[in-house]
Amino acid sequence: MKRILTILILIVASELSFSQTYLTSEVIEKAELHLKKAVGDSLFKYFELGANSDYKYQTKTGKYKWKDISKGKKTKGKFIDGKHINFVLNHPDFQYPYTRKTVYVELDSNLNLIRDVYVDQIPEFLLGNEPSDWLSENKIDSIIKKQNLKTPVEPFSKRLKFDTKTKKYYWIIFNTLYKEKCYSDEEILNINPVSGIILKHYEERQKIMHCSE
Structure with missing residues (x-):
């Protein structure tokens, strides 16, 4: 009798150890709650x-x-964590290509945050629920054209870049002076998106990775 009771206890304990499941909607709602606290309603x-x-x-x-x-009504097996759960920002004032718009909400087995939600890459005006204070791209283009750049071999290109040290965005402009198969010589500008101030102006050879002559 004791042996049967012991076996039953072990079976129940085994089942309980794998009973940590959630409704998938519950996990998503919990992640959304953490995100809302981080970015505001x-x-x-x-x-x-x-x-x-x-x-x-x-x-x-x-x-x-x-x-x-997002698949299924309930989580499978024993829920360990939700480190890869993420949300994508789609705001009309932040539609720039090459910018990171994904925010991860990393959950532990109890649906608590493993670490704070990282939102440093979201512009301050969005987090503050304020109108954009950034200059328009047309205005940035106008500033670029006033810099008396050297004669390029193709039209200049630009993209918005986030500095992980200063936690600030800046425009980086590439004015291509010379181009080969595996490298190009670039005249580069860094421009503050709010003030339009030229942060840096320099030349640099850009090499293409995994390229052979």
């Missing part, structure tokens, strides 16, 4: 659940697997 409405928002779970055989949180 006004900006939150411009976020959508991102692709590859996977959660990690453990099967009864002890294997670890991952599954998209």
Whole structure:
């Protein structure tokens, strides 16, 4: 009798160890709540659940697997974490290409945050629910044309870049002076997107990775 009771206890304990499952909607709602606290109610409405928002779970055989949180009504196996759950910002005042618009909300097994939601790459005016104080791209182009740049071999290109040290954005402009298969000589400008001030003006050879002559 004691042996049967022991076996039953072990079976129940085993089942309980793998009973940590959630409704997928519950996990998403919890992640949304953490995101809303980080970015505010006004900006939150411009976020959508991102692709590859996977959660990690453990099967009864002890294997670890991952599954998209948007698939199915309940999580599978034993819920381990939701480190890959992410949301994508789609705001009309922040439609610049090459900028990071994905925000990760990393959850532990209890749906608490593993670390604070990183939102440094979101412009201050968006976090403050204020109108954009950035100069228009036409104005930036006008500033570029006034810099008496050297004669290029092709039209200049520009993109917005985020400095992870200063936590600030700046425009980086490439004025191509010479171009070969595996490298190009560039005249480069860095411009403050708010004031239009030239932060840096220099020349540099840009090499193309994994290119052979």
